[in-house]
Amino acid sequence: MNRLAPLTLYTPGFAHYGIAWSPFHTTRLAVASAANYGLVGNGRLHIASIASLPGVPPTISLEKFYDTQDGLYDVAWSEIHENQLVTASGDGSIKLWDIMLNDLPIRAWQEHTREVFSVDWSNMNKDLFISSSWDGTVKLWSPERPRSITTLQAHTTCVYQALFSPHEPDVIATCSTDGTVKIFDLRMPAYAPPAPGSANFTKPLSAAALTVPASGTEILSLDWNKYKRYNLASGGVDKMVKVWDCRMVKIGPAGQETAFQAVGGICEAQFAGHEYAVRKVQWSPHRPDLLASASYDMSCRVWSTNPTAAGTNLVYIHDPHTEFVVGCGWSLYEEGVLATCSWDCKVNVFRI
Incomplete structure (x- = not known):
């Protein structure tokens, strides 16, 4: 694929x-x-699919589409059925689709009380997926069950994303409007006990194994490093991409903040350069040091945790979009190939 000519749908x-x-x-x-x-x-x-034949430039085309009654905010492929995937909807519903069938989903769930903003399929327990919602909850699902398996009251405000760890089957990470990244172990009790002397049981919060005070503003996205078990990246309204080591989330003393200080939590590294909020971060599935970020500044950037010869962590900027870039995804099979999606109604696929 020519680096200078992205495929566009x-x-x-x-x-x-x-x-x-x-x-x-x-x-x-x-x-x-x-x-x-x-x-x-x-x-x-x-x-959509990409066609590539010997001697012919590759093309991207639309295979089919499915209409829904409300906007779709996220999508995740099944890890066990090659033709199935789930979607997150603005009406609080989750739908399971089979692309070998036309028109209608094969299953639907309606438990969230507000918009569902993310879905993620476990690549370890391949018969499970999770959803996160503006109602503050994260739910665990099986496609074979009519109702959710577990509900975590993860945050008191919107949960923008929840992701399974690629290393620990029962561990998930969440990020929220409240500026925190939380780590949960699904084997732990569902709810935290009330504070001593408290009789308030109206909004219990599930017990997090770790809470990272990542920013003073909203955290919109996170991702686990595929090669480093305890490493997470986050991005949000503060325009920063930050890398965290869950074993060593350091808390700096008041009045001694550093360049890596963020509301008490000190990250391992942070990358500045986006002009507006970072809407999506994703680690490369092929290299432990590469990280992509999509932003409301209409660009997708690729960063390396190892500085280049020029002394910068910025590896590549992709900026032909004319509206917010809200999604980016690395090809799982071809190293260096990225796809972006945007409010300009265009998908770009390119090689860095």
Whole structure:
């Protein structure tokens, strides 16, 4: 794929919110989108594929799409059925689709009381997935069950993303409007005990194994490093991409803040350069040092935790989009290939 000529798929009328590569088909992508920028109206799930023949430039095309009654905010492929995937919807529903069938989902769940903003399928317990919502909860699901298995009252405010650890099957990470990243162990008791002398049981919070005070503003995205068991990246409204080691979240003394200080928690590294909020971060599945970030400044940037010869951590900038870049995803099979999706209704696939 030519580095200077990204492949572009245009989905007129539907601004994007999430993008995911299939774990089974090397050239297949799913895109979650919404009409009217998700403010009002319906949504659409797009299934796209890249065709590459010897001697012919590769192309990207739309295989099929599914319309929904409300906007779609995220999508995740099944890790056990090659043609199935789940979507997160603005009406609080979660739907399971089979792309071998037309028109309707094969299953739907309606438990969240507000928008579902993320879904993630476990790549270890392959029959489970999780969802996070603006209602402050994270729910654990099996496609074979009519109701959720577990509900975590993870935050008191919107949970923008929840992700399974790629190393520990019962560990998940969450990020929220409250500026924290939390780590939960699903084997632990569901709810934290009330404070001594307290009789308030109206909004119990699930017990987190670790709470990282990551920012004074909203954390919009996080991702686990695929090679380093305890490393997480986060991005949010403060325009920073931050790297955390869960074993060593240091708390700096008051009045002695450093360049890596963030509301008490000191990260391992941070990358500055985006002009507006960072909407998505994702580690490379092929290299432990590479990290991509998508931003409201209409760019996707690639960072390395190892400084380049020029002394910078910035490796590459992709900026042909004309609206918010809200999603980025590394190809699972081809190193260095990234896909981005944006409010300009365009998917770009390119090589760094």
